[in-house]
Amino acid sequence: MRNARRIIIAVVLAFVGLSGRSHTLAQVLPNPYRIAEGWAQLPNGRPMGAVGKVAMDPDGRHVWAVVRCERLEDPARFGDECRDSKTDPILQFSPEGKVVKSFGGGLFIWPHGLAVDQQGNVWVTDAVAANRTPKGDKRGQVVVKFSPEGKVLMTLGTPGQEGSGPDHFTSPSDVAVSASGDVFIADGHGETGNNRIVKFSSAGKFVTAWGKAGWAPGEFHSIHAIAIDTRGRVFVGDRGNNRIQIFDQDGKSLTTPWTQFGKPSGIAFDSKDQIYVADSESDDIQNPGWEEGIRIGDGKSGWINAFILFPWGDPRQTAGNGAEFVAVDRDGNIYGGEPAPKRLQKYVRVRP
Numbered sequence: 399m400r401n402a403r404r405i406i407i408a409v410v411l412a413f414v415g416l417s418g419r420s421h422t423l424a425q426v427l428p429n430p431y432r433i434a435e436g437w438a439q440l441p442n443g444r445p446m447g448a449v450g451k452v453a454m455d456p457d458g459r460h461v462w463a464v465v466r467c468e469r470l471e472d473p474a475r476f477g478d479e480c481r482d483s484k485t486d487p488i489l490q491f492s493p494e495g496k497v498v499k500s501f502g503g504g505l506f507i508w509p510h511g512l513a514v515d516q517q518g519n520v521w522v523t524d525a526v527a528a529n530r531t532p533k534g535d536k537r538g539q540v541v542v543k544f545s546p547e548g549k550v551l552m553t554l555g556t557p558g559q560e561g562s563g564p565d566h567f568t569s570p571s572d573v574a575v576s577a578s579g580d581v582f583i584a585d586g587h588g589e590t591g592n593n594r595i596v597k598f599s600s601a602g603k604f605v606t607a608w609g610k611a612g613w614a615p616g617e618f619h620s621i622h623a624i625a626i627d628t629r630g631r632v633f634v635g636d637r638g639n640n641r642i643q644i645f646d647q648d649g650k651s652l653t654t655p656w657t658q659f660g661k662p663s664g665i666a667f668d669s670k671d672q673i674y675v676a677d678s679e680s681d682d683i684q685n686p687g688w689e690e691g692i693r694i695g696d697g698k699s700g701w702i703n704a705f706i707l708f709p710w711g712d713p714r715q716t717a718g719n720g721a722e723f724v725a726v727d728r729d730g731n732i733y734g735g736e737p738a739p740k741r742l743q744k745y746v747r748v749r750p
Contacts, residue, residue, distance in 0.1 A: 404586070415595060427705040428525075430749035431732060434438050437495040438463075439744040440743035446470040447479055447487075449742045451512040451572065451723040452666065458728030460498070461491040462520060463735060463742055464509045476737075478530040481507045488522060488544070492625065493727075496745070501548025504649070506538045510587065511624075513570030515579065518546040523570040535556075539567050541583055552602050554583070558724045564604035569590045574624045574632070576647060580605070584624040589638060593618040597648065607648030613639055619709045623723075625665040626696050633673070635662035636738060640685050642675070655711070656700050659693050664699040664723035673697035678722040681713040690720040692734060706745060 425496055440446060450464030470476075480487055487499035487509045492689065497499035502509065510525035526576035527537040540555035560568040568633035569586035576582070579600030584616040585592045594609035609618050617637025631652060632645045641655040642662050661684060664676035673695050708720030721734030721743065732745040 407483065408575070413561055417485065421549065427702060428749070429706050429747040430704055430747055431706055432748050434441050434731075434744040434746050438491060439495050439497070440489075441497050444485070446740045446742065448737040448740050449477065449723070450487075450737065452509050452725040452733045452735040453512050453514045453666075453741065454725050455490065455514055455729055456518050459493045460645075461725060461727070461733050461742075462512060462514055463489050463491065463733075464512050464522065465489050465742070466509060466737075467503075469740060478507050479525055480509060481526075481530070481532065488520060488548070491742070499546075499548070499746045502542075505537065505542065505550075507535070508529060511584065513568065513573045513575050515575040516577065520544045520546065520548075520574060521573045521581070524572050524585070525569045525571050527569055527588060531558060534558075538747045539569070540568070541570055541573050541581070552555060553604055554581070554598060562594075564596075564607070567596070569741065571622050572624045572635075574626050576626055576630060582624055582626070582647075583633065584621040587620065589620050591620075593621060595624065595632070595634060595645070597619070597647070597649075597728070606649060610644075615643065615655065617651075618643075622663050625667060627667045627673070627726050628669065628671050633697075635665050635675075637661055637663055637679065645710035648717075658700060658702055660688045663718075664721065664735070666724045666726055667697055668726045669728070671697040672726075673700075674724045674726055676721040676724040678708075678718045678720045678738075680734075681716050686713075692721055692732065693725055710739075 436489040447466040447469045452463045467480035469486040471595040484503045488502040506524045508526035511523035513521045524538045526648040531538045536558040542553035543552040543598045555567045567585045568591040571587040572584040574582045574657045581598040582594040593611040596607045599607040618636045623635030624639040634643045641657045644652045659675040660677035661679040664677045690704040692709040723735035725733045730747045
């Protein structure tokens, strides 16, 4: 009888946690991963700069990452670390953590989001704020498509000009590419930006856009992440509203927003539709009661089954810490892009 009672209590607590009335289960789940110390190795003594988004190559083994040019220790320079640099910010790492490709030097002010399509082309957003762009500079407010070797194939947006029309962005945060080649832009990074999703065809033709600033379903504040699962659903990290919103590829809302993943900065999926959500912003001010880390769950039900707590996190600090971006390889290893700590972290699964 006592065991049956314990099972009933556990089920009730799980239901309450998933429904959003409690976040307990999102915080106390097991962590089956360990950190692979020193995995990422930059060549020629280059110090690690702030790490932006990470994404997997189609081979499921190589890792692409935004590493923002220079390791600037002045916090006032966070937001334009590539402004005065010719250093390549787009890097591909081997499974052993060594850089095997790099490109993009001089093309960006603040490279931020990154996606790799099924052909291996690399898409990168420049999310620099307009007030961080030098007068007359023709960089920023764009999404650039590169070949796997770094040749520029397409530019979406109008370089150096922010805006809200079909050919302009305002600090685009992230990008995702569907299986059919359609391109989805999370536009944009700031609280007062466009707060919309913009869809383009594979040829770069504007298709549609949806969203505006607000708190209702289909409205956003500071969109920071976008990802597409194996069923083609579009997941949006509505970070300013502490939730994930889910849409079809025409912008139709498919479910009530998910709040159980904390304050979502990065979203990724594996081939089994497990969802991985990086939360670098939860603290006593921005999302009280929540901890920074990576939450892992079922992408269909939203049920969370593991949590990698950021081991150096302190909710009294409000600057953001730990993994802001996340990717997972074909073997289940996780990669976290950490801008503030300036680390590209690998997590190896060591328990079932």
